[in-house]
């Protein structure tokens with residue numbers, strides 16, 4: 001008899017708002033070759049000589065604005081998701097962060113200590129990006145190799161257009177949008193460098209080769225973050241019945257000088273206000289838990305710049321967090337796995353025949 005377990009993966013927060021803790025977290029985050037993908041010596045120079053001397057202080061201040069009495073919102077919300085999830089299932093559920101604590105290796109160890117030998121992996125990212133979904137999974141699989149190479153594992157694919165996820169998003173937004181009392185709903189996704197899209201295109205012949213590449217059927221979309229974000233928006237507005245003039249898709253949180261996915265959220269919010277849009281709602285579907293990027297960058301900085309540019313009413317619609325519809329949706333995925341609806345990763349290669 002095998003023993004099943006679930007691991008939820010997210011990116012993580014610093015342990016506290018102390019500059020030293022934020023520096024340690026940023027070093028781990030930015031030395032990840034899937035986040036800053038320059039060759040190691042250049043990455044080392046960028047991180048240690050250009051970013052770490054100043055950014056930890058600025059980031060620590062930003063974290064202090066959103067920090068709760070008992071810790072980081074991202075960690076606390078993720079733990080609440082874990083608890084809500086565990087209540088729905090009768091198997092162990094652990095939470096592992098890519099950077100910082102609780103660590104992915106520790107979460108795996110806890111599951112193995114409980115005798116788990118069949119693991120369902122749930123990256124809490126609806127969209128595939130090298131710097132979110134991929135790095136979290138690769139990091140876990142390195143821990144699996146170290147701790148129990150023969151562990152049976154099954155991976156939940158990105159769920160960016162799954163009707164259950166879209167339905168949970170629509171229900172979350174409903175109290176804010178159902179009266180139609182807004183000029184624009186902005187879907188703001190965490191950005192990535194444009195270069196990452198091209199790098200992640202397995203066909204080497206699609207992403208960003210034409211302006212509307214994301215609307216053309218192509219196998220590259222299995223790993224195309226921009227396509228997957230656009231699909232989330234398309235499915236959402238179809239389900240919510242929103243006309244084209246009522247919404248926009250933008251990308252936030254850029255870092256460095258190279259071009260990231262556009263349009264940029266910060267510039268768009270100012271432009272919207274300048275064009276006379278008085279009431280704006282923003283939702284951030286790339287995050288399943290509220291965090292620095294939603295609570296500080298959007299709900300504080302975004303609000304300030306929108307109001308300063310002439311806007312009057314601004315709302316950041318909360319992420320899915322521990323909303324019952326979202327937890328039910330994920331619990332349904334676990335039940336599908338338990339019912340054998342996912343293929344296992346084990347495949348027997350054909351015998352090698354010498355010619």
Ligand SMILES: C=CC1=C(C)c2cc3[nH]c(cc4nc(cc5[nH]c(cc1n2)c(C)c5CCC(=O)O)C(CCC(=O)O)=C4C)c(C)c3C=C
Nearest residue numbers: 011012013035059074129131132190192255286291292293
């Ligand atoms: C959709 C999810 C995310 C993608 C894609 C992503 C890409 C990405 N991020 C950075 C740089 C930073 N991100 C930081 C924090 C952070 N990012 C995400 C999600 C995605 N990042 C989360 C959930 C968080 C954690 C927020 C929290 O509440 O703790 C940070 C640290 C904070 C700061 O100093 O701004 C950095 C730095 C890059 C460069 C990148 C793509 C290449």
Ligand SMILES: [Fe+2]
Nearest residue numbers: 131190253293
């Ligand atoms: Fe990020």
Ligand SMILES: [Fe+2]
Nearest residue numbers: 213214224227
């Ligand atoms: Fe694309």
